[in-house]
Amino acid sequence: MEPRRTGYVSQNDKEKRVSPQLANTIFPIKPMVPPFFNDTKTGKPLECSLYSVSLYSYAKKKMLARVSFDDFCKMADIENCEKHDRMHVILKGISEERLEEMAAAGCADPLEGI
Numbered sequence: 001m002e003p004r005r006t007g008y009v010s011q012n013d014k015e016k017r018v019s020p021q022l023a024n025t026i027f028p029i030k031p032m033v034p035p036f037f038n039d040t041k042t043g044k045p046l047e048c049s050l051y052s053v054s055l056y057s058y059a060k061k062k063m064l065a066r067v068s069f070d071d072f073c074k075m076a077d078i079e080n081c082e083k084h085d086r087m088h089v090i091l092k093g094i095s096e097e098r099l100e101e102m103a104a105a106g107c108a109d110p111l112e113g114i
Contacts, residue, residue, distance in 0.1 A: 022093035026084050027076075031069040052110045055103050059096050064103035071107040 031051035038045055051069035056062070067075070081089035094102075 022095065024093055025091050026088045027078065027081075027091035028088055029078065030087070032087075050110055050114075055099055057096060057099060064099060065107070066109045066111060067102070067105075067107040068110040071105075072102075075102045075105060075107075 031048070033046045033048050052066050053069055053072040054066050055064045055072075057064050073079075076091060076094070078089050078091065081091055084090050
């Protein structure tokens with residue numbers, strides 16, 4: 001199955017709904033500001049020094065936790081993921097159970113106290 005960002009996969013010309021968490025996605029190896037994200041006042045590219053990943057449960061319809069980009073990469077084991085290109089991997093879908101394990105891992109919220 002090809003990586004998809006949507007929660008849909010095509011089967012025999014029909015669309016079948018799957019959990020977005022179980023859909024594969026293309027994920028960056030290093031954190032980065034998305035291309036063309038500019039400061040609306042200056043027009044200059046945004047600069048970031050802090051990157052986080054929100055762990056959102058579609059089943060519970062809420063965010064379970066927020067972790068640093070680095071903590072998420074370790075928990076998702078992206079070093080062993082299939083390479084998409086030199087800057088991205090194919091991150092296989094994460095089950096609800098695995099998502100809850102990640103949220104319960106006790107990683108500090110990088111935005112807490114800011």
